[in-house]
Amino acid sequence: MTDTAATAETADSAEAPASMDPGAELFGHAVADAPQALYDRMRRGCPVARSDFAGQGSVYISRYDDVCWALRHHEYFSSAGDALSIGEQPLIPLQVDPPEHTQYRRFLNPRFVPREIERLEPDVRTLVRQLLDGFADRGHCDFHEEFATPLPSGIFLALMGLSMDDLPQFLRWRDDTIRPDVDPLDFDGAAAIRQQTARQISDYFRAAIADKRANPDDRLFSEIIHGHIDGREFTETELLGIAHLLLLGGLDTVTATLDCMIVYLANHPDFRRQLVDDPGRIPAAVEELLRWETPVMVLPRTVAKEVEMQGVTLRPGDNVTLVIGAANLDEDEFGDPGVRLGRDPNRHVAFGGGNHLCLGAHLARLELRVALEEFHARIPDYRLQAGAKPRFSPGIRQAEHLLLAWETER
Numbered sequence: 001m002t003d004t005a006a007t008a009e010t011a012d013s014a015e016a017p018a019s020m021d022p023g024a025e026l027f028g029h030a031v032a033d034a035p036q037a038l039y040d041r042m043r044r045g046c047p048v049a050r051s052d053f054a055g056q057g058s059v060y061i062s063r064y065d066d067v068c069w070a071l072r073h074h075e076y077f078s079s080a081g082d083a084l085s086i087g088e089q090p091l092i093p094l095q096v097d098p099p100e101h102t103q104y105r106r107f108l109n110p111r112f113v114p115r116e117i118e119r120l121e122p123d124v125r126t127l128v129r130q131l132l133d134g135f136a137d138r139g140h141c142d143f144h145e146e147f148a149t150p151l152p153s154g155i156f157l158a159l160m161g162l163s164m165d166d167l168p169q170f171l172r173w174r175d176d177t178i179r180p181d182v183d184p185l186d187f188d189g190a191a192a193i194r195q196q197t198a199r200q201i202s203d204y205f206r207a208a209i210a211d212k213r214a215n216p217d218d219r220l221f222s223e224i225i226h227g228h229i230d231g232r233e234f235t236e237t238e239l240l241g242i243a244h245l246l247l248l249g250g251l252d253t254v255t256a257t258l259d260c261m262i263v264y265l266a267n268h269p270d271f272r273r274q275l276v277d278d279p280g281r282i283p284a285a286v287e288e289l290l291r292w293e294t295p296v297m298v299l300p301r302t303v304a305k306e307v308e309m310q311g312v313t314l315r316p317g318d319n320v321t322l323v324i325g326a327a328n329l330d331e332d333e334f335g336d337p338g339v340r341l342g343r344d345p346n347r348h349v350a351f352g353g354g355n356h357l358c359l360g361a362h363l364a365r366l367e368l369r370v371a372l373e374e375f376h377a378r379i380p381d382y383r384l385q386a387g388a389k390p391r392f393s394p395g396i397r398q399a400e401h402l403l404l405a406w407e408t409e410r
Helices: 022-026 029-033 036-045 064-072 100-111 114-133 143-148 150-160 164-178 187-214 220-225 236-267 269-277 279-293 361-378
Strands: 048-051 058-061 140-142 299-303 307-309 312-314 319-322 403-405
Touching: 022 036, 022 048, 022 058, 022 319, 048 312, 058 064, 064 307, 064 319, 100 220, 114 143, 114 150, 114 361, 140 143, 143 150, 143 236, 150 164, 150 220, 150 236, 150 361, 164 187, 164 236, 187 220, 187 236, 220 236, 236 269, 236 279, 236 361, 269 279, 269 361, 279 361
Parallel strands: 058 319
Antiparallel strands: 048 058, 140 403, 299 319, 307 312
């Protein structure tokens, strides 16, 4: 990288071309449905661009090298603070920086390493098959409601040791946090819903923490509650921050990823046929579709120390939006960015990077791989139902409904 992180006292701040306001364009439903063209214009037109869209000032960074540099350098691009505006306490470890972040990850990481996650495969496969039994012989389904949502939700609740009876409430909290039901430009209204939801989530987990302290079990949430960090027990505030993050991560991102992947596969039967004919190619397809679709479009950061990037001076307190979806299509890193099975190397940043590489990445990969293996073994040929055009939410690209159809034996 050249001059990416060189501090500059005198450089002027560049603006996006007059024809492009990345903030205005990035967070609409039309873009969320197919964001790749906008990503290309952002990287080519102004890879580091200031926007004051709707009074929400931010600097948008879209080139792969720049995004990766920002992800690796928390001393310039901090994750701490309330950039997400979704909690009474920070989401731990997402919203803390080293050295505190390092302590939390040192405690949590052993529970999410591949050897631990691989033990869950029989349970994941059993749940996937049960879900398929519910609709495979019917010839149609709402993939989002009947498969993409209950799969990661069921695994998360079993892993945490929480009741399936609470799932409907969890899903409402998930949606009220990530995609509040207000006008996309009503930032104050969205923040109010998120804050109220955060209080409800905290109330739930305060009671759950008290119960697990009195009645420990062998599940993840109980292990965390009875664990120690730096020679001490976790405070209630820390436990709430961890629980809040695990709830959102466990219930949302894999659902969104499955939605994105299955739409692509429904629309590209030749690519899908390669996976049906050779399921051994599914892990590579998972990585390539994570790169191309990048369900989590952006990551927020706050500038902690003055830095120059692509001729733009970023100053302490500046809000930054790392457009990881755009970085994943950068020709300088990936050559031809179109979907190609077997791309090697494939150093995408769909799971973030640096210290904040997604804690649940191995679990997500397991769920996605098993889901695609079992779904295509049972339903190899499917299509979007006639007239059904999926609509995706901006920010984290989850479908509202995803109606599929296929032929069944009579």
